[in-house]
Amino acid sequence: MKYAEEFRDPIAARAVLDKIQQVVDQIGATAEKPVHIMEICGGHTHAIFRYGLDKLTPAGIEFIHGPGCPVCVLPMSRVDECVELAERPEVIFTTFGDAMRVPGTRKSLLQAKAEGADIRMVYSPLDALEIARRNPDREVVFFGLGFETTTPSTALSIQQAAREGLENFTVFCNHITVPPPIKALLDDPHMVLDGFVGPGHVSMVIGIHPYDFIAEDYGKPLVVAGFEPLDLLQSVLMVLEQIRDGRAEIENQYSRVVPDDGNPVSIAAIADVYEERPTFEWRGLGEIDASGLRIRDTYAAFDAEVKFGIGYGADRRIVAEPEGCSCGAVMTGRMKPVQCEQFGKGCTPEMPLGALMVSSEGACAAYYQYGGARAAEPAE
Ligand code: SF4
Numbered sequence: 001m002k003y004a005e006e007f008r009d010p011i012a013a014r015a016v017l018d019k020i021q022q023v024v025d026q027i028g029a030t031a032e033k034p035v036h037i038m039e040i041c042g043g044h045t046h047a048i049f050r051y052g053l054d055k056l057t058p059a060g061i062e063f064i065h066g067p068g069c070p071v072c073v074l075p076m077s078r079v080d081e082c083v084e085l086a087e088r089p090e091v092i093f094t095t096f097g098d099a100m101r102v103p104g105t106r107k108s109l110l111q112a113k114a115e116g117a118d119i120r121m122v123y124s125p126l127d128a129l130e131i132a133r134r135n136p137d138r139e140v141v142f143f144g145l146g147f148e149t150t151t152p153s154t155a156l157s158i159q160q161a162a163r164e165g166l167e168n169f170t171v172f173c174n175h176i177t178v179p180p181p182i183k184a185l186l187d188d189p190h191m192v193l194d195g196f197v198g199p200g201h202v203s204m205v206i207g208i209h210p211y212d213f214i215a216e217d218y219g220k221p222l223v224v225a226g227f228e229p230l231d232l233l234q235s236v237l238m239v240l241e242q243i244r245d246g247r248a249e250i251e252n253q254y255s256r257v258v259p260d261d262g263n264p265v266s267i268a269a270i271a272d273v274y275e276e277r278p279t280f281e282w283r284g285l286g287e288i289d290a291s292g293l294r295i296r297d298t299y300a301a302f303d304a305e306v307k308f309g310i311g312y313g314a315d316r317r318i319v320a321e322p323e324g325c326s327c328g329a330v331m332t333g334r335m336k337p338v339q340c341e342q343f344g345k346g347c348t349p350e351m352p353l354g355a356l357m358v359s360s361e362g363a364c365a366a367y368y369q370y371g372g373a374r375a376a377e378p379a380e
Helices: 004-008 010-027 042-050 076-086 109-114 125-134 151-164 179-187 200-206 209-216 229-245 264-273 297-302 327-331 363-375
Strands: 035-041 061-068 091-095 119-121 139-146 169-175 195-198 222-224 250-252 274-276 279-282 286-289 293-295
Touching: 004 010, 004 229, 010 229, 035 042, 035 200, 035 229, 042 061, 042 200, 042 229, 042 363, 061 179, 061 327, 076 091, 076 109, 076 139, 076 169, 091 125, 109 119, 125 139, 125 151, 125 169, 139 151, 151 169, 151 264, 151 297, 169 293, 169 297, 179 209, 179 286, 195 209, 195 229, 200 264, 209 222, 209 250, 222 229, 264 274, 293 297, 327 363
Parallel strands: 035 061, 035 195, 091 119, 091 139, 139 169, 195 222, 222 250
Antiparallel strands: 274 293, 279 286
């Protein structure tokens, strides 16, 4: 297949769904005793609801929505630090748009902007670099946020700033990595996970081998998937076939985009610019070992934590989630978004209480946008 429409062909989708039903029957999965498949990536969560795959697939499959939305897992204390940075008079704070509405303790970046902070939305860290070149008397801070998908572009912008000797450009680094939270979830005795649909964009950078431990140490299958409905259906089928056959392997359904060994240029840029933090906080999941990146000392001149004295040590402030917010339970599959008492009431995309309602990749936003809001209404 070559064109997007071919990956949305209803006849082909029906054929894969029939095969999925067959394998579900062979496994003996039912609505009462389902197979639990976690889609790690928020983009996959969005696609599952957008195309109604949760309703088309048999009741014997339960999708667990994973922690793969970087905006959703950003801890509230880091949002507060963003706001504090952005409110400094010398700072131009630059960020991707999806971080603007994430609630902090006091306010979001959007509210800080409304109150006069110089916050500018950019499409790339290269835009932030250009703002720095044009404003030599101001400090331009780029909010580095995201998984391995966006980590390389931030690294390349830091390398470029170093080459140019830019003295007014820094990055507030909040980049995180996908494999450690999967390990944390697999180590959680309360989690029931039978297999994974692996992230497509992240894997385009890191390849498929960083997931080998999932098969080798935990005996669970993972299939890296694309984002079209047929990609997802085929990936679910591949996971189910592994479960049926008693196999646990890392497979690549998205090979038209994901090289098994990843992108060597991106991997080299990441290794040059960043090092692992011993631990990093994930909203709803707590501290996870070796799950965050910080900027190496070689590039300390471009590290906003160094320039503005923002630490990330053991003594840092941990901020509790707002009362009634169940983001952690949703993110670990213990609760569906519609079961949160705030869903569609105290928490909507217009006025989010929790981060899962902010980004389009958040599970709560996906439920709300594609019919979950109706599911929350009491039955007549
Ligand atoms: S509805 Fe809002 S508060 Fe509840 S889990 Fe979702 S994002 Fe969090």
